[in-house]
Amino acid sequence: MTRPVLDVRDLTKVYGTGEATVHALRGVSLTVERGDYVAIMGSSGSGKSTLMNILGALDVPSAGTYHLDGVDVSRLADRQLALARNRLIGFIFQAFNLIPRTTALANVELPLAYAGVKARQRRERAMAALEVVGLADRARHEPNQLSGGQQQRVAVARALVTEPALLLADEPTGNLDTRSTADVLEVFDQLSGAGRTIVLITHEPEVGDRTKRLVRLVDGNIVTDVRQSPLDRIPVGALQGRHSAMSMGGRSESHDGAGKWARQ
Amino acid sequence: MSFYEVVRFALRGLSANKLRSALTMLGILIGVAAVILLVAVGNGSAKAISDRIEALGTNTITVMSTGRGGSTSTALTTEIAAALVDQELAPDVASVSPVVSASATVTFEGTDHEVSSFVGTTPSWFAASNTPVGTGATFTADDEAQGRRVVVLGQTVAEELFPGTDPIDKQVTVGGALFTVIGVLAEKSSTGFQDSNDTAIAPLSAVRQVLTGYGALNSILVEAESPDKVNAVQSEVATILNQRLDVATGSTTTPYRIQNASQLLATQTETADTFTTLLGAVAAISLLVGGIGITNIMLVTVTERTREIGIRKALGAPRRVILTQFLIEATLLSVLGGALGVAAALIGSSFEIVGVKPVIVPSSIGLALGVSIAIGLFFGGLPASRAARLRPIDALRYE
Numbered sequence: 001m002t003r004p005v006l007d008v009r010d011l012t013k014v015y016g017t018g019e020a021t022v023h024a025l026r027g028v029s030l031t032v033e034r035g036d037y038v039a040i041m042g043s044s045g046s047g048k049s050t051l052m053n054i055l056g057a058l059d060v061p062s063a064g065t066y067h068l069d070g071v072d073v074s075r076l077a078d079r080q081l082a083l084a085r086n087r088l089i090g091f092i093f094q095a096f097n098l099i100p101r102t103t104a105l106a107n108v109e110l111p112l113a114y115a116g117v118k119a120r121q122r123r124e125r126a127m128a129a130l131e132v133v134g135l136a137d138r139a140r141h142e143p144n145q146l147s148g149g150q151q152q153r154v155a156v157a158r159a160l161v162t163e164p165a166l167l168l169a170d171e172p173t174g175n176l177d178t179r180s181t182a183d184v185l186e187v188f189d190q191l192s193g194a195g196r197t198i199v200l201i202t203h204e205p206e207v208g209d210r211t212k213r214l215v216r217l218v219d220g221n222i223v224t225d226v227r228q229s230p231l232d233r234i235p236v237g238a239l240q241g242r243h244s245a246m247s248m249g250g251r252s253e254s255h256d257g258a259g260k261w262a263r264q
Numbered sequence: 265m266s267f268y269e270v271v272r273f274a275l276r277g278l279s280a281n282k283l284r285s286a287l288t289m290l291g292i293l294i295g296v297a298a299v300i301l302l303v304a305v306g307n308g309s310a311k312a313i314s315d316r317i318e319a320l321g322t323n324t325i326t327v328m329s330t331g332r333g334g335s336t337s338t339a340l341t342t343e344i345a346a347a348l349v350d351q352e353l354a355p356d357v358a359s360v361s362p363v364v365s366a367s368a369t370v371t372f373e374g375t376d377h378e379v380s381s382f383v384g385t386t387p388s389w390f391a392a393s394n395t396p397v398g399t400g401a402t403f404t405a406d407d408e409a410q411g412r413r414v415v416v417l418g419q420t421v422a423e424e425l426f427p428g429t430d431p432i433d434k435q436v437t438v439g440g441a442l443f444t445v446i447g448v449l450a451e452k453s454s455t456g457f458q459d460s461n462d463t464a465i466a467p468l469s470a471v472r473q474v475l476t477g478y479g480a481l482n483s484i485l486v487e488a489e490s491p492d493k494v495n496a497v498q499s500e501v502a503t504i505l506n507q508r509l510d511v512a513t514g515s516t517t518t519p520y521r522i523q524n525a526s527q528l529l530a531t532q533t534e535t536a537d538t539f540t541t542l543l544g545a546v547a548a549i550s551l552l553v554g555g556i557g558i559t560n561i562m563l564v565t566v567t568e569r570t571r572e573i574g575i576r577k578a579l580g581a582p583r584r585v586i587l588t589q590f591l592i593e594a595t596l597l598s599v600l601g602g603a604l605g606v607a608a609a610l611i612g613s614s615f616e617i618v619g620v621k622p623v624i625v626p627s628s629i630g631l632a633l634g635v636s637i638a639i640g641l642f643f644g645g646l647p648a649s650r651a652a653r654l655r656p657i658d659a660l661r662y663e
Contacts, residue, residue, distance in 0.1 A: 086580020
């Protein structure tokens, strides 16, 4: 691990001017190694979402440097920034953010389309990604025909289809009920087991407990940074996931109702 | 990311809201069709007017008296008409036809027909006024000199009095006298309120004797040698008339009026052009309204899909791709709407509209189509470029 996937130095973010100035981040420094599984926790207003948006190259910091896989993201122009979002980052939103009236498959294909991958190859890779999250049989469904948990798993498939260096998840289970949360977390555990680098935001302790490293943010500062399990150890959920992955298609049917209730 | 791919995204965007896309296209369709069709109608009526004036003959002038029933010294007489045939003073005059006319009732075997203009003139009138005879013959100079009661009927009169039979050599009663029909005029194109086929032509001497009496002439039709000598003839005729009618040199009022067909044509064409411009302007407003429709829809579409734009940007869509997608959507709307509008206008122009046969002006098609596409590109591009410039996080937070 010579080069960290994520290297953030003295990141600050200030919103507004004059009286209404808000310091969302007050000098955050963070390094994430390849294969790590990090949870960032904090109460609302602690700056964790701001941090996540900056890490996802969706927002720009007021000051500080941000190296992503060795690339200085804070210095990129619009075009290269689009390229970085496409190739280096897979972003998972709290509100799923699938494109409406578009099938799950087309949603997963979208980042590949922007990457310029040919149609047939795109389809194969998108199907493979849907297979990983256990939704291959739902490829033709549109977002409004899927439960919340299923939508979020499609979003995960979309995030990992480009094989990005870093998976970022902004409260991925915030809009889900317990069963769907378990499903999505299982997918994360499996991905971590497969060696992917994951950074997620959460305020749920049970989500934070499953990760290998827990970072607590208070008022725009990192207060604790605890390693919960060794970098190279496979998370518990990943082992369970191996067993259940076989029957995932069938199981997802059973709690469709629960997912829909959660959304209503 | 290939261009074809972007086009597919745009098509998917349009088909996601079919009714809205169709209505927007309808707006542009109506605008484009209205511009093309109304300009065509204006152009068609201008053409009809100029056709009618050209049918009167562009190489003639008409002299009319302005002294309406006043002193006899200012009236137009056959002597004045004869004086206009003068090789010395008026070398460019080809023929002079004195004209009297009145309305008269023509009767044949109990059938009446009111002829609005029963004309008495000389044989040269037929050629000068561009009124050929269809069947039969015109009367001759001899008929005129002898005052023979012969008549050439217009199409309408012939059809009214002799339905299904040949009118030649039949005798009709006009003003208590019998006239022998010797010919029927060829059908004249007639646009407007007056039926130019509702006429009858007889020798001047006979008409004066039976109908109008030996008073003043109604007008004198003077034919020039060629259309470009019309203005020369006009001044020659004016000189002779001034002499004859004792008009003081430098006087601004004359007891006669000279009507020049080519001048009339010029004035009428000008009027028709104004009319066309007016119609075009009204239609252009409707095109503008259609364009505003596109702008409105694109604004709504982009605003509504700002979140989607944010998602696409977060997934790595470059600004150019997003801008292109929305530009293609707007352009497709305006191009399709415009093309359908042209088709509608072409179909519509094959029908007669308010009595006018529209004549398509090709440049109006290009202009209307060009304007509609330009509107689509500009007003569709504006909101799209604004959205494409947004930072992904701002677009995602947009509600």
